[in-house]
Amino acid sequence: MRVNIAVRDREQNDSRSARTVYIDKIHVRRKPAYEALKRTFDIITSLCALIIFSPIMLIIALAVFLQDFHSPFFAQTRLTKDGKEFKMFKFRSMCVDAEEKLSELRELNEADGPVFKIENDPRITRIGRFIRRTSMDELPQLINILTGSMSVVGPRPPLPSEVAQYSSYQMHRLDVKSGLTCYWQCSGRSNIGFDEWVDLDIQYIKERSLTTDLKIILKTIKAVIKKDGAE
Numbered sequence: 637m638r639v640n641i642a643v644r645d646r647e648q649n650d651s652r653s654a655r656t657v658y659i660d661k662i663h664v665r666r667k668p669a670y671e672a673l674k675r676t677f678d679i680i681t682s683l684c685a686l687i688i689f690s691p692i693m694l695i696i697a698l699a700v701f702l703q704d705f706h707s708p709f710f711a712q713t714r715l716t717k718d719g720k721e722f723k724m725f726k727f728r729s730m731c732v733d734a735e736e737k738l739s740e741l742r743e744l745n746e747a748d749g750p751v752f753k754i755e756n757d758p759r760i761t762r763i764g765r766f767i768r769r770t771s772m773d774e775l776p777q778l779i780n781i782l783t784g785s786m787s788v789v790g791p792r793p794p795l796p797s798e799v800a801q802y803s804s805y806q807m808h809r810l811d812v813k814s815g816l817t818c819y820w821q822c823s824g825r826s827n828i829g830f831d832e833w834v835d836l837d838i839q840y841i842k843e844r845s846l847t848t849d850l851k852i853i854l855k856t857i858k859a860v861i862k863k864d865g866a867e
Contacts, residue, residue, distance in 0.1 A: 664811050664841060673846060678788050682781035693775050696727050699763050706732045709776060714793035716814040722785040724793055725776035729764025730757075749830025750794075750801035771860045777816050789849040790815025791837040809837045812844065822855035824864055 686693075700708035710728040713721055731737070737759055738752070747753040760768065767773040780786040786793065793814035799807070819836035820828055828836075840848065 667844075670845060674787060674789075674849065675784070677846075677849075678781050678784075681788055682778045686778050686782065689775055689778070692772070693727075696767060696772055696775070700728055700761075700767075703761060703763055704732065713796060714814065715796055715799055715810060716785060716793055717810060717812055719799070719810055721796070722780070722793075724786070725779055727767055727773045727776060729761060729768050729773045730759040731761060734759040747830065749806075749833075750798040751830055753826065769863055774816065781816060787813045787815045789817055789840075789844075789852050791818050791840065792820065805838075806834050808841065809834060812841050817852060817856040819852060822852055822859040822864075825859075827864075 697708040706728070708728055710726045710730075711723045712726070714724040716722055741754060741757070741759075742752070744754045745752050746755060764773070777786060781788055790813050791809045794802075794809065799810070802809075819840050820833045823836060840852075
């Protein structure tokens, strides 16, 4: 199969201009039984988690709303398998005009690769900093998992603007459905560079199985409790 997605040609091209490239997918062996069990697991896990965490989610939503009387939820276009767009949900951890302020902060970017991250981002609210450190801002993505746009385990869904800068190798992150957690999520997150992040996602794509998924989930729980790489 081939995927037709506009990306920035990051090979040795002096012009560095954006163009459309056609990328051969790495061989991803089909696993019908695994995929069916994985989807069943996603539905059961997300439904149970929504029920269990609903009181906490209600408290967070109320706290975020009361700080500035704007929506406590944030929906953003992300990409999943084969470049398909979907709306990813989070609890809003930034000020309401965070997207507009991004251009002013772009030159302060401390992350490598196409992602953006700076220490002590001024757009993050006081409550937002807490729910980020505890990873509770990600709880609304249980809805994405229940509806099928995400999985519990899989590469984190990138922004279209990030994918536009991907190399051919990095594009392979979109060979499987995106997920709530992955090797990167439980291996240091902010302490890991983008190239290593991509390598970990490719490793998962090659190794994916129910055993691998369970291992990542258990490591993620440990990482969340210890706040490894959380900002």
